[in-house]
Amino acid sequence: MRRRFGLGSLLVLLAAGAFFLLPLVLTGIFSLWQGGSTYNLATYGKVVNTGAVWTSLLLSLRLTIETAALSLVLLVPAVIVINLRAPRLRAVLEVIAVLPFVVPAIALVAGLTTLYTGPSWLIGTANYLVVPYFIITLPYTYRALDIGIASLDLRTLTEASQSLGASWFQTVVHVVLPNLKAALMGGALLTLTIVMGEYTFAAILLFRTFAVFIADTGQGAITEAAALSLFSFLITWAAMLGVVFSNRRGQTALGGAR
Amino acid sequence: MAVLVLSGIEKGFAGRRVLSGIALSFADGEFVSLLGPSGCGKTTLLRIIAGFERADQGAVLIDGRDVSALAPDRRKMGMVFQAYSLFPNMTAFENVRFGPRMQGRSLTEQKERAAELLALVGLEPHRDKYPHQLSGGQQQRVALARALAVRPAVLLLDEPLSALDAKVRVQLREEIRRIQRETGTTTVFVTHDQEEALSISDRVAVMHEGTLRQVAVPAVLYREPADAFVARFIGAGAVLAGRAEAQGVRVGAALLPASAAAAIAPGGEVELFLRPEHIRLASDAGTATAAGLPAAVADLTFLGSFTRVRLTLDGAGVTVAADLPSGEADRLTPGARVFAWWDAASPRILPR
Ligand SMILES: Nc1ncnc2c1ncn2[C@@H]1O[C@H](COP(=O)(O)OP(=O)(O)OP(=O)(O)O)[C@@H](O)[C@H]1O
Numbered sequence: 001m002r003r004r005f006g007l008g009s010l011l012v013l014l015a016a017g018a019f020f021l022l023p024l025v026l027t028g029i030f031s032l033w034q035g036g037s038t039y040n041l042a043t044y045g046k047v048v049n050t051g052a053v054w055t056s057l058l059l060s061l062r063l064t065i066e067t068a069a070l071s072l073v074l075l076v077p078a079v080i081v082i083n084l085r086a087p088r089l090r091a092v093l094e095v096i097a098v099l100p101f102v103v104p105a106i107a108l109v110a111g112l113t114t115l116y117t118g119p120s121w122l123i124g125t126a127n128y129l130v131v132p133y134f135i136i137t138l139p140y141t142y143r144a145l146d147i148g149i150a151s152l153d154l155r156t157l158t159e160a161s162q163s164l165g166a167s168w169f170q171t172v173v174h175v176v177l178p179n180l181k182a183a184l185m186g187g188a189l190l191t192l193t194i195v196m197g198e199y200t201f202a203a204i205l206l207f208r209t210f211a212v213f214i215a216d217t218g219q220g221a222i223t224e225a226a227a228l229s230l231f232s233f234l235i236t237w238a239a240m241l242g243v244v245f246s247n248r249r250g251q252t253a254l255g256g257a258r
Numbered sequence: 259m260a261v262l263v264l265s266g267i268e269k270g271f272a273g274r275r276v277l278s279g280i281a282l283s284f285a286d287g288e289f290v291s292l293l294g295p296s297g298c299g300k301t302t303l304l305r306i307i308a309g310f311e312r313a314d315q316g317a318v319l320i321d322g323r324d325v326s327a328l329a330p331d332r333r334k335m336g337m338v339f340q341a342y343s344l345f346p347n348m349t350a351f352e353n354v355r356f357g358p359r360m361q362g363r364s365l366t367e368q369k370e371r372a373a374e375l376l377a378l379v380g381l382e383p384h385r386d387k388y389p390h391q392l393s394g395g396q397q398q399r400v401a402l403a404r405a406l407a408v409r410p411a412v413l414l415l416d417e418p419l420s421a422l423d424a425k426v427r428v429q430l431r432e433e434i435r436r437i438q439r440e441t442g443t444t445t446v447f448v449t450h451d452q453e454e455a456l457s458i459s460d461r462v463a464v465m466h467e468g469t470l471r472q473v474a475v476p477a478v479l480y481r482e483p484a485d486a487f488v489a490r491f492i493g494a495g496a497v498l499a500g501r502a503e504a505q506g507v508r509v510g511a512a513l514l515p516a517s518a519a520a521a522i523a524p525g526g527e528v529e530l531f532l533r534p535e536h537i538r539l540a541s542d543a544g545t546a547t548a549a550g551l552p553a554a555v556a557d558l559t560f561l562g563s564f565t566r567v568r569l570t571l572d573g574a575g576v577t578v579a580a581d582l583p584s585g586e587a588d589r590l591t592p593g594a595r596v597f598a599w600w601d602a603a604s605p606r607i608l609p610r
């Protein structure tokens with residue numbers, strides 16, 4: 001039998017694995033440390049029983065869902081339109097989608113604070129964060145959707161649907177969205193990763209999201225912060241695995257002759 | 259009665275004219291092919307009928323009603339596309355059920371209709387497969403079943419066979435014709451393959467650069483092409499420019515016999531059209547029943563039961579092709595001297 005990896009590639013693989021895993025393992029060990037040479041799960045017990053952990057976590061998850069929903073509602077129609085009706089607007093959307101990379105978060109947050117007027121259900125609550133979160137996730141969600149749509153023959157599919165008597169709305173619901181499932185899941189996952197880890201906006205606008213809570217905890221109880229970081233990491237990974245597996249089982253393969 | 263009428267259709271893209279003066283009626287249950295070279299506007303015309311494009315001028319009438327302003331989903335047109343267009347997220351069965359479902363039929367009706375059509379295209383055993391699990395030919399059959407499931411007033415097919423290999427293409431085109439006859443659906447079939455068009459159509463509409471050149475039943479199109487473009491495009495043959503005389507057409511120094519030339523004013527510029535099957539060969543002038551024209555064999559192409567012999571006619575300086583039974587052609591070699599002749603009633607005279 002022929003060996004598929006040389007020694008060199010094996011070493012690279014090990015080094016890369018160590019590079020990614022070592023910090024996690026050390027964080028894990030550190031979160032078990034109780035001082036001296038005592039290691040146990042006491043920190044985790046404490047963390048689980050702290051109410052503020054759950055409130056901040058739920059807040060972050062709620063913001064994720066709201067951001068993902070907003071992206072869905074705004075971006076899906078936009079991407080459909082630029083692909084079918086107004087290909088010239090693509091350039092505009094491309095520019096908008098890279099803006100969050102160009103404008104530093106701190107500038108964005110300064111802008112948002114001066115904009116402190118508006119309906120109180122938005123400005124007065126953590127929902128306000130959905131605005132900057134939508135903006136910073138835009139490059140990722142837009143890209144995920146655009147790639148998803150590009151892999152479909154959107155024009156032919158929508159025309160086939162219409163010729164069969166489906167309205168635009170029916171076409172989007174029955175044909176476009178189901179075929180974008182993988183892309184939408186991917187976009188939502190990226191949103192989760194970004195929103196769970198976002199600190200700047202939440203901290204400056206004084207909302208206690210999960211990331212802010214971890215940072216605050218780190219000021220005093222450093223092992224608890226380590227436990228929480230690990231937990232946050234696990235949530236993202238679980239979500240990612242969930243997406244991968246749901247895609248594998250679902251029908252996401254694309255048409256075409258074999 | 260005409261089910262579909264196109265009248266005075268004009269269409270341009272960015273100032274460039276793509277279709278002009280298209281007028282055509284389709285009788286109930288008729289199978290009409292739109293035939294023409296790539297880029298002549300066939301797809302554009304089909305998309306105007308389907309409602310995906312708006313004509314700049316002219317009207318599309320279905321059962322006497324002007325539908326030019328109707329959106330595609332209100333037109334009752336079934337469409338089969340060149341590209342694979344099945345919904346990837348649905349099985350074959352669900353794809354076929356889609357139309358009746360969008361029409362708001364009851365679930366039982368939807369299922370009955372889908373099962374009926376899948377049976378019609380012979381894909382019952384594959385009903386639960388997803389598009390990517392079907393071959394190209396099977397996918398196009400499902401697409402056909404899907405389009406017919408809505409009982410369309412007109413079925414539109416845009417080169418549905420062009421992505422398939424030659425054998426499947428012939429098989430499927432005959433099946434499309436059978437199904438079309440069984441359902442009696444008025445059909446517009448776009449193709450750039452003349453053999454395909456001639457073999458399955460009631461009538462063929464030949465298009466060139468956005469205009470209709472001739473609309474006729476296949477045999478008439480073949481025998482009596484209306485102009486030089488149609489003559490060249492359909493089948494093989496030589497189109498030779500010359501001047502009319504009482505007995506035929508003068509091409510270079512040679513007089514090519516053609517009785518139709520008598521109807522043209524002598525000296526008029528015309529084109530003479532000769533099919534390979536009209537030309538006979540004789541080894542000396544005496545055996546020809548008509549006056550043979552001396553010619554030299556240029557080359558021979560073996561095509562199975564017959565051999566196509568290309569000849570250069572002395573004096574005329576032009577090359578024509580003659581089809582000979584392969585047994586007779588065996589005696590010929592390039593450079594051989596022969597006499598070519600034909601029934602003077604066979605050649606067609608085309609105005610220039
Ligand atoms: N949306 C469009 N915008 C601009 N030009 C177009 C558009 N659609 C078609 N055309 C042009 O119109 C002409 C006719 O195109 P059409 O697709 O109807 O040709 P066709 O006969 O179907 O050719 P083919 O056999 O290659 O499919 C072409 O020159 C094409 O470039």
Ligand SMILES: [Mg+2]
Nearest residue numbers: 300301302416
């Ligand atoms: Mg075309």
